Amino acid sequence: MIAGLVLLPVLALLWQAAQGSAGLWSHLAANVLPHAISQTVMLLAGVGVLVAVIGTSCAWLVTAYDFPGRRVLEWALLLPLAVPTYIVAYAYLDLLHPLGPVQGAIRAILGYDSPRDFRLPDIRSMAGAIFLLSFVLYPYVYLPTRAMFMTQAANLVEVSRALGTTRGQVFRRVALPLARPAIAVGVSLALMETLNDIGASEFLGVRSLTISIYTTWVTRSDLPGAAQISLAMLLLVVALVSLERWARRRQRYSTNAQRGRSFAPRVLSGRAGIAAFALGSLPVLLGFLIPALYLSIEAWRRFQFAGLSDVLLTEARNTFLLSAIATVAVLVCGVSIAYAARIFPRPGVLAAQRIATLGYAMPGTVLALGILIVVAGLDRQIAKLAENWLGLSTGLILIGSGVALGYAYLARFLAISVGSVEAGFSRIPRSYDQASRTLGHGVSGTLWQVHMPLSRGAMAAAGLLVFVDCMKELSATLLLRPLNFETLATHLYGEAARGTYEDAALAALAIVLVGLLPVILLARVGRGGPGS
Amino acid sequence: MTRSIQLTSAIAIGAATLASAGAVSAQELNLYTSREPGLVEPLLEAFTEATGIEVNTVFLKDGLAERVEAEGEASPADVLMAVDVGKLADFVEKGLTQPVESEVLNAAVPENLRDPGNQWFALSTRARVVYAAKDLDLDAITYEDLADPKWKGKLCIRSGQHPYNTGLISAYIAHHGAEAAEEWLEGMKANLARKAGGGDRDGAKDILGGICDIAVANSYYVGRMRSGAGGEEQKEWGDAIKVILPTFEGGGTHVNISGAAVAKYAGNKDEAVQLLEYLVSDEAQKIYAEANFEHPVKPGAPVDPMVASFGELTVDSVPLTEIVTYRKEASELVDKVGFDN
Numbered sequence: 001m002i003a004g005l006v007l008l009p010v011l012a013l014l015w016q017a018a019q020g021s022a023g024l025w026s027h028l029a030a031n032v033l034p035h036a037i038s039q040t041v042m043l044l045a046g047v048g049v050l051v052a053v054i055g056t057s058c059a060w061l062v063t064a065y066d067f068p069g070r071r072v073l074e075w076a077l078l079l080p081l082a083v084p085t086y087i088v089a090y091a092y093l094d095l096l097h098p099l100g101p102v103q104g105a106i107r108a109i110l111g112y113d114s115p116r117d118f119r120l121p122d123i124r125s126m127a128g129a130i131f132l133l134s135f136v137l138y139p140y141v142y143l144p145t146r147a148m149f150m151t152q153a154a155n156l157v158e159v160s161r162a163l164g165t166t167r168g169q170v171f172r173r174v175a176l177p178l179a180r181p182a183i184a185v186g187v188s189l190a191l192m193e194t195l196n197d198i199g200a201s202e203f204l205g206v207r208s209l210t211i212s213i214y215t216t217w218v219t220r221s222d223l224p225g226a227a228q229i230s231l232a233m234l235l236l237v238v239a240l241v242s243l244e245r246w247a248r249r250r251q252r253y254s255t256n257a258q259r260g261r262s263f264a265p266r267v268l269s270g271r272a273g274i275a276a277f278a279l280g281s282l283p284v285l286l287g288f289l290i291p292a293l294y295l296s297i298e299a300w301r302r303f304q305f306a307g308l309s310d311v312l313l314t315e316a317r318n319t320f321l322l323s324a325i326a327t328v329a330v331l332v333c334g335v336s337i338a339y340a341a342r343i344f345p346r347p348g349v350l351a352a353q354r355i356a357t358l359g360y361a362m363p364g365t366v367l368a369l370g371i372l373i374v375v376a377g378l379d380r381q382i383a384k385l386a387e388n389w390l391g392l393s394t395g396l397i398l399i400g401s402g403v404a405l406g407y408a409y410l411a412r413f414l415a416i417s418v419g420s421v422e423a424g425f426s427r428i429p430r431s432y433d434q435a436s437r438t439l440g441h442g443v444s445g446t447l448w449q450v451h452m453p454l455s456r457g458a459m460a461a462a463g464l465l466v467f468v469d470c471m472k473e474l475s476a477t478l479l480l481r482p483l484n485f486e487t488l489a490t491h492l493y494g495e496a497a498r499g500t501y502e503d504a505a506l507a508a509l510a511i512v513l514v515g516l517l518p519v520i521l522l523a524r525v526g527r528g529g530p531g532s
Numbered sequence: 533m534t535r536s537i538q539l540t541s542a543i544a545i546g547a548a549t550l551a552s553a554g555a556v557s558a559q560e561l562n563l564y565t566s567r568e569p570g571l572v573e574p575l576l577e578a579f580t581e582a583t584g585i586e587v588n589t590v591f592l593k594d595g596l597a598e599r600v601e602a603e604g605e606a607s608p609a610d611v612l613m614a615v616d617v618g619k620l621a622d623f624v625e626k627g628l629t630q631p632v633e634s635e636v637l638n639a640a641v642p643e644n645l646r647d648p649g650n651q652w653f654a655l656s657t658r659a660r661v662v663y664a665a666k667d668l669d670l671d672a673i674t675y676e677d678l679a680d681p682k683w684k685g686k687l688c689i690r691s692g693q694h695p696y697n698t699g700l701i702s703a704y705i706a707h708h709g710a711e712a713a714e715e716w717l718e719g720m721k722a723n724l725a726r727k728a729g730g731g732d733r734d735g736a737k738d739i740l741g742g743i744c745d746i747a748v749a750n751s752y753y754v755g756r757m758r759s760g761a762g763g764e765e766q767k768e769w770g771d772a773i774k775v776i777l778p779t780f781e782g783g784g785t786h787v788n789i790s791g792a793a794v795a796k797y798a799g800n801k802d803e804a805v806q807l808l809e810y811l812v813s814d815e816a817q818k819i820y821a822e823a824n825f826e827h828p829v830k831p832g833a834p835v836d837p838m839v840a841s842f843g844e845l846t847v848d849s850v851p852l853t854e855i856v857t858y859r860k861e862a863s864e865l866v867d868k869v870g871f872d873n
């Protein structure tokens with residue numbers, strides 16, 4: 001049934017796509033697709049490799065080694081999650097502009113007077129986009145992978161150490177293969193985010209497929225055409241995800257000693273310790289500190305110039321409440337689906353599990369349109385029934401009350417919770433289920449007594465990711481929110497659309513601050529280690 | 533449906549209605565707008581002050597038409613406001629608007645700036661102009677000149693797919709035909725100093741930063757930058773450029789509009805018409821001119837002195853309604869020449 005909720009907007013889009021759009025594909029094939037596809041593939045490949053490398057190596061660094069500052073780094077590495085990609089892109093565009101501080105300093109050092117004499121290469125490029133997106137999105141890999149490394153049984157590592165492998169070999173031969181599901185989930189989440197990104201790509205001049213969909217819809221007013229491209233893109237994503245699953249179909253990742261100790265990290269001191277800290281800090285610096293510092297300075301300047309708007313507080317509250325409610329709903333649904341797939345691995349249930357993750361693979365705007373069609377249709381029916389039975393005019397209850405928004409977040413982010421929870425469950429040996437059932441626990445008792453406690457870390461991670469994603473979400477929020485209802489993201493967008501970015505700095509900073517709350521919370525949960 | 537479900541839904545609906553009833557008592561209207569909230573707020577506040585009518589707003593960038601269409605008869609929207617003539621034409625095409633017969637509107641809005649069937653009315657106009665570096669020896673330019681190879685590596689402009697630019701390209705098609713427009717776009721692309729992208733203000737910023745010599749952008753941003761409302765930095769950008777009103781060969785300057793329409797199923801039609809009439813009043817047109825630095829639609833309404841300093845605006849003769857018909861072709865041409873790639 002939950003899967004059905006996700007499927008509905010997709011069907012609505014299919015219906016839209018079927019309305020036909022004359023001459024679209026010949027135009028696309030001739031003028032758009034060759035470039036858009038190559039740009040998209042390049043962007044995805046670049047971001048995919050980079051987030052996997054950064055995320056996995058940082059996770060290994062803070063798990064396998066101990067050095068001064070490690071405890072700070074453990075949670076600090078999560079911080080870029082709190083910053084939306086479009087904000088980071090904007091911050092860097094400004095910082096690296098010829099008029100910005102970086103080039104200004106370089107000119108001063110080299111003795112040039114005017115930006116006309118010396119200029120760095122433009123950040124508006126494919127390389128710039130890959131670089132920026134990777135340093136913001138790597139926590140999607142870092143988070144689940146670290147959880148995986150931490151719970152990998154010490155004895156596995158110790159056995160391999162006893163057999164004479166070096167630490168590097170342990171990483172390559174033992175830890176890495178075991179962490180593969182987590183890395184795969186993380187990379188695919190980061191890639192979906194990349195695929196969905198409109199703001200950063202637009203700022204940086206990357207003409208991805210998503211931008212083509214957008215152009216077809218907005219500039220040419222061709223919704224059926226846009227729906228057709230989205231569905232084609234969706235098929236592609238589904239094929240890729242299935243391929244990845246098929247590739248690791250025979251592997252099992254559970255070990256028999258889940259609650260074993262984490263293995264003792266190796267202590268690095270002196271120069272090695274400093275080097276390790278510096279290396280681990282780099283992603284935090286680039287993905288969080290620099291943009292956050294930039295925002296703080298801009299926000300401060302703006303605050304002195306224009307003061308604090310009282311609506312900001314209301315918007316922050318709206319944002320927080322909406323995201324919190326949606327997160328709980330998404331988690332409950334995610335656990336239900338992942339657990340159902342575990343205990344009844346029948347084709348129907350597994351298919352439902354796949355379907356539940358479709359929403360994340362679609363561009364947010366397009367999914368929002370699908371949901372709009374479904375919810376508004378339902379709203380009209382309710383209004384009609386109320387009129388006929390009660391003689392009341394209800395207006396649009398679902399859209400007016402924000403239920404439509406909650407629905408959109410659910411459809412959009414269910415994939416995150418299903419994926420993370422499933423990865424958490426996959427490490428729990430089947431024998432535990434059997435033992436629990438033999439001991440007289442029912443299906444739900446086993447979930448409460450065994451699975452939930454053992455995958456607490458994975459669930460906390462899923463909750464965090466969903467929360468910050470809800471908070472940053474823009475396209476659906478913009479399209480489906482009730483009258484007079486603003487969130488931080490919509491406020492920010494309103495200012496950015498008007499070109500008054502400076503007014504938006506405060507809202508952007510507020511998004512980052514609200515996003516920090518769950519990151520800190522998670523760091524506290526994660527510190528004890530999942531299951532401890 | 534069973535009895536108990538019927539009852540539960542009846543109660544739920546009743547409760548929701550009661551909850552929202554409190555807000556309905558005062559005179560009010562619902563505005564769906566793709567105009568940025570910061571721009572319309574001063575106008576709406578003045579309207580509420582003048583009439584006592586409260587305005588509820590939802591700012592929807594893209595998908596405004598889709599939302600109203602999906603909401604159908606139950607839509608609470610009374611007024612639909614948008615910034616590009618193409619969007620207003622979309623409303624009419626989707627049947628989301630109703631005609632308004634108003635002496636006040638007909639008198640205030642020139643015929644070429646409203647729908648022939650009175651479905652929408654322009655509220656303000658903005659010219660697509662050229663920013664040039666202060667020290668550049670250039671006082672006049674035609675849109676055709678922008679493709680001249682002498683500007684190679686010196687031109688900045690935002691994405692060709694942005695409605696401001698597809699509007700301009702449509703006007704070019706209206707003047708010279710699609711083939712000439714394609715050549716013109718190719719020429720402009722060859723002249724680009726950097727990738728087409730960013731916003732209009734970036735044109736001024738990049739001129740100061742030495743990236744380009746000339747930029748295509750809307751007129752009202754200059755007022756905003758120079759007024760200092762955006763901070764000291766932007767004042768510097770605004771002061772680094774001069775504004776030239778380009779024309780088409782044998783024509784005038786391309787303008788686009790912001791405008792509004794009354795929604796087809798408006799529950800507060802009277803209030804909606806009042807808002808439209810208010811927005812073309814001398815008072816509101818003055819706010820447009822002062823707060824937004826746009827050209828007022830009402831003939832004779834005062835132009836902001838700074839905007840007036842750009843020179844006398846001669847609006848291009850091709851009617852907006854004709855320009856709208858070339859939008860799709862313009863957007864496809866942008867793809868075809870790979871303007872944004």
